[in-house]
Amino acid sequence: MQFQREPRRGGYPGLMDHWPSEGGNVYISGYGFIHLDPDQIERHEIRRSASLAGGVMLCLTLLPAIFLLPGQLAVRYLAQFIPVESPDSLVLWTAVLTEVRNGLWQVGSYLVPILFLLLAGGRDLRRKDNTTFSARTFVLSFGCALGLSAVxxxxxxxxxSFLSGLGLIEAGSSAVPTVPAAQALYVVRVAVILPVLQELLLRGLMLRMLRKYGDAFALFITALMSGLTAGTLNGGLCAxxxxxxYGYLMLRTGLLSSAALAHVLCALWPALSQTVGRYLPGWAAEAAMLLLLALGLASFALICRRDENAFILSSRALDYGRMSGAGKGGGLPFRKKLAVTFGSAFFSAxxxxxxxxxxQRLWVT
Incomplete structure (x- = not known):
């Protein structure tokens, strides 16, 4: 028997007319009274969500190579309409078009999984958050995010440095451009466009789909997806x-804009330090880092002092235990949810x- 993913007319699954009784027996049209195993239903739902998460990770891993060629062809088509009057203008337009190409294939790599989740998410994406938060916590959370980004x-x-001591180096991403016009495009791409798309995909869609299994589970899986799709070991740990x-901000405030804005701010200062920072004295970068650390510590201290519940997340898990009368303690524990997730062949692959x-990006020196 196939189960609907959401209660219809107040019941679960779709053919039910009501929630199960204390004994776990329900009447389903065409079947009569049957007993449902809520843990089995939850495992089925987690496997389905894990498969969707695996599809998203595959898109973020494979699509950059697929979209690279169309991006190059688009840039080559645009290049024929650009007049090159001197070697300096050739260098300028080459750098600008390179950034345009990088932006095209990276944006395409995120838009495809976003559309995929919008089509496959169903009712999970239409859940409304009723989270309440204070403006003080909202503002101080950005300070904590900036401080954490500095750490x-x-x-x-x-x-x-530790990897270098072991004789390992990581193949980095594209080099930072030296042409001012290309630097501006680089900052917009790295610190604005990509963070917003990433938050829309992982926190706005994926986290919202996973919240019915619990906030902690959704927070961990989406953060793990960020790390695995970063491309490098160092970048993955940081991500x-x-x-x-970012997931905490989304869960705490219920606003995708809070996570997106925090991500933009945390990506903006490294991008500026790589571009504008090269024209500043060396002590300026160190002073900015210390300022961010102080801001983060002060924000964290104020949150802990004035809002004692700031780091307590409410449980948003769908109560599968209610289906069998298991009460408040029903449902799979966190470790079993992780085991079911990694048991999904698609997610594991x-x-x-x-x-x-x-x-592959770790090289031996």
């Missing part, structure tokens, strides 16, 4: 930690492919 940045540099922060990609 993660310092930790990333230390981890790179996982920051993904926890996508995770393995991401890990292989990360290992």
């Amino acid at each position: 993660v940045g310092c930790g990333g540099e230390l981890f790179s 996982f930690v920051m993904g926890l922060m 996508a995770s393995a492919l991401c890990v292989i990609q990360i290992i």
Whole structure:
């Protein structure tokens, strides 16, 4: 018998007219009274969601290579309409068109999984959040995010030094352009467009779909997806930690804009330090890092002092235990949910492919 994913007319699954009784017996049209195993239903739902998450990771891993060629063809088509009057203008337009090409294939790589989840998400994406939050917590959370990004940045540099000590280096991403016009496009692409698309995909869609299994589970899986699809070991660890922060903002405020804005702010200052920072004295970057650390510590202290429940997330899990009268303690524990998730062949295969990609970018010196 196939189960609907959402209660219809107040029941679960779709053919039910009401929730099960205390004994777990329900009447289903055409079947009579039967007993449902809520844990089995939850496992089925988690496997389905894990398969969708695996599809998203496969898209983020494979689509960049697929969209690279169309991006190059589009840039080549645009190049024939650009007049080149001198070697300097050739360098300028080459750098600008390179950034346009990078933006095209990266945006395409995110738009496809976004459309995929919009079509496959169903009723999970139409759930309304009734989270309440104070403006003070909302503002201070951005300070915590910026402070954490500074800590993660310092930790990333230390981890790179640790890898160098082991004789390993990571193949980096595209180099930062030196032409001012291309630098402006680079900042917009890295610090605005990509963070917004990533938050829309992972926190706006994926996290919303996973919340019925619990906030902690949804928070961990989406942060794990951020880390696995980062492409490098160092970047993956940083993305996982920051993904926890962005997911917290989404869960705490119920606003996708809060997570997106925090991600933009946390990506903006490294992008500016790589472009504008090269024209500033060396102490300016260190002063900015210390300022962000102080801002993060002060924001964290104020949150802990004035809002004692700031880091307590409400449970949004769908109560499968209610179906069999198991009460408040019903439902699978966190570790079993993870086991079911990694038991999904699609999710495990996508995770393995991401890990292989990360290992391939580790070079021995």
